[in-house]
Amino acid sequence: MDLSCFKAYDLRGRVPDQLNPILAEKIGRAYVEVTGAKKIIVGYDIRLSSPDIAEALSSGLMAAGADVFDIGLCGTEQVYFATSHYQMDGGIMVTASHNPKDHNGMKMVGPESRPISSDNGLNDIRDRVLESFTDAPVQGRYETLEVMSAYVDHLLGYIDGGSLKPMTIVCNAGNGGAGLVIDQLEQHLPFDFVKVHHEADGHFPNGVPNPILPENRSVTADAVTRNGAAMGIAWDGDYDRCFFFDENGRFIEGYYIVGLLADQFLRKTGGGKVIHDPRLTWNTLDLVKEAGGEAIESKTGHAFIKQRMRDEDAVYGGEMSAHHYFRDFAYCDSGMIPWLLVAERLCQSGQTLSSLIDARIEAYPASGEINRTISDPPSVIGAIEARYSVGAKAVSHVDGVSVEFDDWRFNLRMSNTEPVVRLNVEARGDKALMQAKTDELLAEMERLNG
Structure with missing residues (x-):
């Protein structure tokens, strides 16, 4: 059986050769046997293959003795919300996110919507799929569950409706x-x-x-x-x-949105901790400090950020890749809460989005993430570190290597999911310096790559 759809954080593969209803049914059985879950939320996205895969998954869950609560067509965050809100033992979302249309996959969580990834159960589920199964003495039951109204009420709780204006x-x-x-x-x-x-x-x-x-x-x-x-x-x-x-149609780099959301959220909570990734940091550190919060760096990736948020009881966590996490949303990521907060900020401040962002881009110009295919990533990263750490103000290894000077810094890391090295560079108020150092680092990477 082809189990190549099992990845580090979730399942993704082509339908039907890498993921299909037969495999989905076995995954359902294995999920119950590995986790011991008795009450499980199941939801699915808009892909054409999703209803059949979700139905087969549910059959496997019930055959193993678990009750299935089907929330139907939804987004990943509604599975997160329903699992924690209704105090279920786990949740599974059938989705392949932004993969090609002939792909599908699954995202799995346990109690309190804690992520299930390769280091805490996903590999065990994969291995269990290969063995034989017997039906549970008592089959689980099936029930549909309407979550949209409770979910929408929860979303609206993040903003002050009275401060909103038409736009x-x-x-x-x-x-x-x-x-x-x-x-x-x-x-x-x-x-x-x-x-x-x-x-x-x-x-x-x-x-x-x-x-x-x-x-x-x-x-x-x-x-x-x-x-x-x-x-x-x-x-x-x-x-x-x-x-x-922004209002001029300009795409805004996710880095600057993290700072904006951290600032907006801390204004509401009157302080608290904010988790951020190490790729680009200065803008976020600056805004969090101004808003009376404490910024804490975490390794990139949703499983790491969510765990660190729980450990620190952080109110918000943000990654420049456009994942935004909220304590009151079971420490999970949402694609709806962020835009509501930004819209609220525009209404309350009377400022345009470009004016809010321009000041931050000017203060901390950044390269954005640049990917390069490198034949031997560890040796190239090691050589870059050896060269640039001389005279550096600080060197960190939270994720890859971050090297910091008085007026510029960079982060260089291997991708968790692709054979590429990712570079991010930023400077303090000096776009030309940022660009020059970016060009210099890329040329050095190319030279080292041979």
């Missing part, structure tokens, strides 16, 4: 599931939504929803400028990530 917002669901939630939120908000690629459609008539790809951004940007919108938002397929465009 136009472009929303691009990319024919994923986000439009279903926007339609529900719309009834409670004074905003005028311009809806782009709004209908959920697993055929993906406008391409797979992945706004991080530059070629996928223009449709949102154009709609913003055409409609004089205050901002634009675009989501990936299972809408656990959201991406922002």
Whole structure:
């Protein structure tokens, strides 16, 4: 049996050769046997293969003796929400996020929506799939569960409805599931939504929803400028990530959104801890300190960030890859809470999104993440560290290597999921220095790569 769909954090593979209903049924049985879960949330995304895979998964869960609570077509964060809100033993979302349309996958959580990844059960589930199964003496039962209304109420709890003012917002669901939630939120908000690629459609008539790809951004940007919108938002397929465009249609790097959200959230909570990744840090450190919070660095990746947030009881966590985590959302990531907070900030401040962001880009210009394929990543990273650590103010190994000087810093790390090395560079108020050091580092990487 091909089990190549099991990855470090979740399951993803081509349908039907790497993932299909037969395998999904066995995964359901294995999940119950490995975790001991008795009550499990199951949800699925808009992909054409998702209902069949979710049904087979549910059959396996019930055959192993667990009760299934089916929340139907949804986003990943609704599985997270339902699992914690209804105090279930676990949850499984059938989704392949922004992978090609002939792919599917699963994201799994345990009690309190704690992530299940390769280091805490996912590999055990994979190994158990290969063995034979016998039915539980008592079959689990099946029940549908309506979670949209409780979920929408929870989302609205993050913002002060009385401070909101009418404005136009472009929303691009990319024919994923986000439009279903926007339609529900719309009834409670004074905003005028311009809806782009709004209908959920697993055929993906406008391409797979992945706004991080530059070629996928223009449709949102154009709609913003055409409609004089205050901002634009675009989501990936299972809408656990959201991406922002200012009123000029400019795509905003996720790094600056982390700082903005940390600032907005700390203003509400009157302080607290914020978890951030080590790739780009100075802007976030600056804003968190100003807002009376404490910034704490964590290794990149949702399992690491979520665990560190629990350990520190942090109110918010952010990654520049557009994952944003919230303590009151079971420490999970949401693609809906961030844009609500940004919209609230625009209403309360009376400022444009560009004016809020421009000041931060000027203070801390950054390269954005640059990927390079390197034949021997450890040796190249080691050689770069050896050269640049001489005279450096600080060197850190939280994730890859971060080297810091008075007026610029960089982070160089191996990808967890691809054979590439990722570089991020930032400077203090000096765009030319940032660019020069970025070019210098890329040239050195190329030279070392031979």
